[in-house]
Amino acid sequence: MRAVVTTPGEFGAGGFAVEHLPDPVPGPGELVLRVAANGICGSDLSTAPFLPAGTIMGHEFAGEVVGVGADDADVTHSFRIGDPVAAMPVIGCHRCRACLTGDVARCPSARTLGLGVLPGGLAEFVVVGAAESVLLDGIDPVDGALVEPLAVGLHAVTRAAVRPGDRVLVLGAGPVGLAALHWLSRGVAIDPVCSDPSPGRRAAALDLGATSVCTPDDLHGHVGGGFDVVVECVGKPGMIAAAIDAVATHGTVVIAGVCLDTDSFMPVAGVVKETTMHFVSYYTTSEFRTAAAELSKGAIGSSTLVSEIAGLAETDRVFRELSAPNDHRKVLIAPAVATVG
Numbered sequence: 001m002r003a004v005v006t007t008p009g010e011f012g013a014g015g016f017a018v019e020h021l022p023d024p025v026p027g028p029g030e031l032v033l034r035v036a037a038n039g040i041c042g043s044d045l046s047t048a049p050f051l052p053a054g055t056i057m058g059h060e061f062a063g064e065v066v067g068v069g070a071d072d073a074d075v076t077h078s079f080r081i082g083d084p085v086a087a088m089p090v091i092g093c094h095r096c097r098a099c100l101t102g103d104v105a106r107c108p109s110a111r112t113l114g115l116g117v118l119p120g121g122l123a124e125f126v127v128v129g130a131a132e133s134v135l136l137d138g139i140d141p142v143d144g145a146l147v148e149p150l151a152v153g154l155h156a157v158t159r160a161a162v163r164p165g166d167r168v169l170v171l172g173a174g175p176v177g178l179a180a181l182h183w184l185s186r187g188v189a190i191d192p193v194c195s196d197p198s199p200g201r202r203a204a205a206l207d208l209g210a211t212s213v214c215t216p217d218d219l220h221g222h223v224g225g226g227f228d229v230v231v232e233c234v235g236k237p238g239m240i241a242a243a244i245d246a247v248a249t250h251g252t253v254v255i256a257g258v259c260l261d262t263d264s265f266m267p268v269a270g271v272v273k274e275t276t277m278h279f280v281s282y283y284t285t286s287e288f289r290t291a292a293a294e295l296s297k298g299a300i301g302s303s304t305l306v307s308e309i310a311g312l313a314e315t316d317r318v319f320r321e322l323s324a325p326n327d328h329r330k331v332l333i334a335p336a337v338a339t340v341g
C-alpha cells in the first residue's frame with residue numbers, strides 16, 4: 001500500500017514522504033479499512049515533531065471494510081466487507097473499567113493509532129479495532145473522517161455541562177472550536193461567542209452557530225461580567241490565562257486545545273473566581289456514535305467543515321500550510337485523490 005511516513009527531522013519528524021509498505025492484515029477483533037479520507041488536526045501539528053521517523057500519522061479517518069479479523073470478543077461479526085466505517089484511533093483492552101465505561105482512551109493498555117504506536121489513517125489501508133468502530137449509516141466515507149473531530153467537540157461541550165442560559169465563549173475557530181460551536185448551537189447556550197484572529201475562521205464560526213465573533217484583541221468588549229463557560233480550543237501558551245481572564249465568577253473553563261509547550265498562568269486569577277477547570281481529550285464510545293449519527297442526519301457535513309481534500313503526496317505541503325496562520329477549516333487527505341503536478 002501507499003502510506004505517508006514521517007521523515008527524519010532535527011529531533012523528530014521533519015516532514016512527510018509517501019512510501020510503499022506491505023498491506024496490513026487484521027488480527028483477532030480487528031478490521032482493515034480502505035481509507036476514504038483522513039483529517040489533519042491541530043494536535044497532529046503539535047505532536048509530529050516528537051514522533052519517530054517512519055510513523056504513519058492520522059487519527060481522524062473513515063473508510064470501507066476490506067478485511068475482517070477473527071471474531072475476538074464477539075465484535076467483528078457485526079461488520080461485512082464493503083461496510084462504510086469510522087473508527088476511534090485507539091484500541092482498548094475491552095476488560096478494564098475505562099473500556100467498560102466507554103472511556104477507551106483512558107484504558108491503561110490503550111494502543112493509539114497515528115501517534116507512533118499503531119499506524120494511523122494517512123495510508124491506503126489502516127487496521128482498526130472492531131469494538132472501536134461504528135457503521136456509517138448513509139454517510140459518504142469521506143465525510144466519515146469528520147466523526148472524530150465532531151466527537152472531540154461534543155466531549156468538550158459535554159464536560160462543560162452548559163446550563164440553560166449560560167453565556168459561552170469558544171476560544172479558537174479551528175476544527176475543534178467549530179465542532180464545539182456546532183454542538184453548543186444545538187444545545188442550551190445563549191448566543192455562543194467565538195474569538196479567532198483569522199477573518200476566514202470567524203466566518204466559519206458564524207456558519208457553525210456562533211452568534212457573535214471577535215478577534216482576541218476585541219474580546220474585552222464582549223466579556224462584560226465574564227462568560228459562564230469558556231472552551232479553549234487553541235492549544236498555545238497564554239490561552240489558559242486568557243480563558244481564566246474571560247470566565248465569570250464560579251464559571252467553568254474547558255481546555256480542549258492540545259499544547260505541548262510549557263504554559264504559565266496566575267493561579268490567583270482562578271482562585272478569586274473559584275473557577276472550575278476541566279482538561280479534556282478524546283471522547284467516549286457513545287459520544288463517537290452520537291457524532292456519527294449527527295452526520296447521518298445531515299445536521300453537519302463536509303460542505304461547512306471541509307476546506308480542502310488533497311492526495312497523500314500533498315501531506316507535507318498541507319502540514320506546512322496549516323502550521324502557519326491560515327483560513328482553513330478541516331483539510332482531508334484522501335488516498336484516492338490523485339496528486340497533480
Ligand SMILES: [Zn+2]
Pocket residue numbers: 041042043044059060148149
Ligand atoms: Zn484530531
Ligand SMILES: [Zn+2]
Pocket residue numbers: 092093094095096097098099100107108109110
Ligand atoms: Zn481497557
